[in-house]
Amino acid sequence: MLSQDLKTYLVVAAFLLIIGVYGVVQRRSFIGMLISAELILAGAGLNFMAFNRFLAPDPAVGQVFTLIIMGIAAAETAIGVSFILAVYRQFKTIDPIQLNELQESIPGRHADVDGEGVSPGQGERQ
Amino acid sequence: MGASDFFLETVFYAFVALTVFGGLLAVRTQILMYTVLGAAVAFLGVAGLFMFLGSLFLCMMQILIYLGAICIVLVFGIMVGYTPRQVAEQGIRGQNLLLAVPACIAAVVLLRSAVGRTVWPAPPDAPRDFSLVAVGRQLLENYALAFELISVLLLIAIIGAIIVVTVKEDPR
Incomplete structure (x- = not known):
């Protein structure tokens, strides 16, 4: 009965965490990174619910905590999407690597993307 | 194990499979809208797992907040924002992939072994109110x-x- 075993849920939550970290480091668009961060938060919520179901003396506490995680995830998404829209309007790019205005210039680094800014007309709408 | 238990286990496996498949789809697909779809599938799987964890309320809230609010905001952000496909996914292949995938698999294996080795305390005996x-x-x-x-x-x-x-x- 794997559905009555704490370890199953913990492994699924660990998978969500790792896949979220992988998505954050591998995506080259802000929306993709934001979605991966949401996966991490979902894994955290699943962990809380699993410990709540199997170990907690008062099972209402974990549900309250997971509910609060959901609220914070919703607020984070709203702020994140508005930042992405504002950054796109300001810099005309969604590539995180090209947003290096505050970065000290390091010779030889990002040489492949520097100077070839994305013009707004190029590419296709999704 | 009766027939209803077997049915419940099957549903549980289906939700786990939804979570895993959605997570993989969310990070591996090339098209950004499919990423949101994958995340939505993963959130639906997590909602089903919440139901197995004894909280129908959290299951409903997960569907309402994650699928109903967060995914809609993300889709809205993709549609309103201007997202050239090449820029969005030009980094999905590269030499770092050979390092990133084994690192993530190793992390999952390490966490799995840590979870397996830990001796968890027995669940409390007192009646609990879910x-x-x-x-x-x-x-x-x-x-x-x-x-x-x-x-x-x-x-x-x-x-x-x-x-x-x-x-x-x-x-x-």
């Missing part, structure tokens, strides 16, 4: 401050999002 009544009582008694702070946080997030997107564009 009902929505208990959750509501906790929210309005012990955790009233956190509850109010979440409301304030959401209000600030809404106002902040409006302010951020309506800021005047800097001519450059």
